[in-house]
Structures are given as structure tokens and as C-alpha cells.
Amino acid sequence: MKFTRHFPQLINGYTKWVEAELDEEEQKKIFELADKEHKELFMKCISTAKDIVFSIDSLYKDLDAILNVAIALFNAKVKHYHYYLEETARQKSREKVKELIK
Numbered sequence: 001m002k003f004t005r006h007f008p009q010l011i012n013g014y015t016k017w018v019e020a021e022l023d024e025e026e027q028k029k030i031f032e033l034a035d036k037e038h039k040e041l042f043m044k045c046i047s048t049a050k051d052i053v054f055s056i057d058s059l060y061k062d063l064d065a066i067l068n069v070a071i072a073l074f075n076a077k078v079k080h081y082h083y084y085l086e087e088t089a090r091q092k093s094r095e096k097v098k099e100l101i102k
Contacts, residue, residue, distance in 0.1 A: 005019070007020060009094070009097045011100055020091075027085070046070040053069055
């Protein structure tokens, strides 16, 4: 399934909505990059969570507490996956505008 977005672009003084489409191969590359980064990021989140949990004396220091903090950190940071799709599509729309202006 293709990922499609429309972006407003200024062309000759007028705003035009330009469609950008990512094919399955482009999406696959983004997914692979995101998966690799997610694994590394989650390991960092676990380490950070461990530091946070052990620095607070009143917290019960067990695996559940560490994983809950790590998951919360991961969820907050993992949104960059969608950012990659959006940014790649936005770049494609800019390239289309350059072609339209020529």
C-alpha cells in the first residue's frame, strides 16, 4: 500500500497542493531504518529507566518498574518513525515543485 500525502507549495505566487507518494520499496527502507533505530532506542530507554528508577529511593526497584518507565520513554520517542515517512514525502513534493517550475 502506498503512503500518500499532500503538501502546500508556493508556485508562481499561488499555493498549490502537491501530492507526494512513497512506493513500497521506499517505505520498506524507512521501516528497516526505523526498526533498527527502535531497537537501539529501546535499549537506551531501558538503561535510562534503570537510572531513573534507582535514583528515586521511594520507588520499588523491580523489573516491572524499569520496563514501565522504559516503555513510556520509548513510546514518547518512537514517533520519529512517522516523521521519517512525512519528511521523505515532503522532500518528494519539493522535488515535484522544482520540476513544475522548470
